[in-house]
Amino acid sequence: MGVSHILLVDDDQELTELLSDYLTAEGVKVSVSNSAMNALERLQAGETFDLAVFDIMMPEMSGLELLQQLRPGFQLPVIMLTGRGGDIDRILGLEMGADDYLSKPCNPRELLARIRAVLRRAKQVEPSVTSILKHGTIELDPSKREVLIGAHVVDLTSAEFNVLYQFMLRPGEILSKSELTEKVLHRPLTAYDRAIDVHVSRVRQKIASCNAPQELIKTVRGEGYLFVRDSA
Template sequence: MQPKSLLIIDDDIQLTDLLEEYLRPQGYEIDVACDGLIGLDKATSQRHYDLILLDVMLPGMDGFEVLKKLRVSHLTPVLMLTAKGDDFDRIFGLELGADDYLAKPFNHRELSARIKAITRRMDYLPATSSQQNLNINGIELSPSAQTVSCQNNKIDMTATEFLILHLLMINRGQIVSKQDISEKVMGRKLAAFDRSIDMHISNIRRKLMAQSNEDKIRTIRGTGYLFVATS
């Protein structure tokens, strides 16, 4: 199996050295950038990365700006490293297209679990390729091509957003709980006060409604979400 390639963008040299020492024996190939501009250059180079670990506070260019510029051309999964207890950083990172976040200081085992969950999502995408295309309420989702379109206009989505939308669409007309989304897509149990599912749904809605004025996803307060089966 091809080893997973990770890019760590963080200016804490001691931390990046520790992460390299911890993650390399697990079979990961590691690149490190200690500056936002250098990190963006590496992230948008010809080299393929399976995941980017991106700190918020960086010299040269902060992590939010790196993510914003990255998402113009690349959908590489991004795990944001945020300050402990800073909800703004977490929410803003997810709004810009981060796949997940982890607050510093973090337990290395938790980091390893998050990395594995995200890379499993990417591995799962090809496994959906044998499934039939979905065309529901004006939204077409192709598992084989891993594309989403609305009214024949292609919509770029991260792997996390794609898998959440796919889960909602195959369960069209039925409520899908946040717990189910967290376990089946995020690869972990839903934690109290975790806003990540809400923010991914918000991003999906925003992208769909840029092509259609009709909200395709209904929020069932306190329960979950439902993809509207008919117009």
């Protein structure tokens, strides 16, 4: 795999210089935008990146507003940087289609780990299953990373795709939040971490919006989630 190209968007120039220097030393190509407007202009002009990191708190246009402008047309993986105690911002970011979040002030090493995890899951599925998975009207193609419900293509982020992939691999089994976090987000589940819950919720909503015949993903209180077996 070639060098990954990251777009780092934050109005704090001192921070972007620090993070850029660290990531570059670790073999990542970094482009910086010190405003959300500049980042939006670059993306709409056709510049391509493997992943973007958006700070939420920026003047003129916030990271959340920037993400809202991009989704669902841009499938670029996005990590949000949130302030301390910004639980609502984190959840909003995930609901708008962010792939993951990290609290500020962030450790550059932790940011690099998150970047690598998101890029890995955006490009890979488990090599043991490459054939199309089917459940009722749902078809999931791991090689194309595409989901169809009937004739409708379901627009999923990389994290949402991998959530559904894990469920369709193991219908009728309870998957714990810890296991889903490890397999989907490639990191351990931490206290007060709502990321996997939001990704599961968005998958539910998108399946329902395509007129899937029943509630396929059930919450098993205290244990996790279960993807209902196909009764056919």
